Amino acid sequence: MDSPPALDHIIILLPHKDVLSPPSWLTDAFTITPGGRHADNKTENKLIVFKDGIYIELIAFIDDSPSNRKSHWWGDKDYGFIDWALTSSDPQDVEAVRSRLEKLDHQDSLPASYGTAQEGGRRRADGQEVKWKVTFPFGDVKRGEVPFWCHDLTPRELRVPVDKVATTHPCGAVGVAKVYLAVPDAKRSGYEKFYSALLGRQSGGMQAGTTGKE
Known part of the structure; x- marks a missing residue:
């Protein structure tokens, strides 16, 4: 991996009605970009896209249906922040990360690593198909404690339309500067x-926050 991974996006779970018609507490602050329905036909989204290429995904289970939550990796999540994703220039970078994690003493680290990549996608409102691969963590961690990975199979601009209209927000936000993790002192x-x-x-060289942007 030539450079550190970059923050790709942050995921917020909302009631379905709030994705279909975002409330004023969102629209007064942000420009909402159309998303689409995911290939599993269980969720759909809209986006808050920033000039640095990072975005916030506003996602909902279609019709808030319990059947759509069943067996879904976010099915047990309450509304609010649920997960976040990293990306890199090469999907094979995950192999290097997996190799480093395997060398850790898991009695003194989080007992977690990454599985194999899975293909995903969604259809945009204009009918355009968007495809990617995601690599999820596994082990004794909850979703959102550690990030998953997202690598595009179709051009990234199809998934993340970084244009002047989409990235101009009433609140003036232009990007995500840092991600802070609140963890128990014992861990x-x-x-x-x-x-x-x-x-x-190097272990021990981390600061309180980590940064990343495209």
């Missing part, structure tokens, strides 16, 4: 070792 060392391996840094 801080484990998180530091995991994230140092994830980001390709």
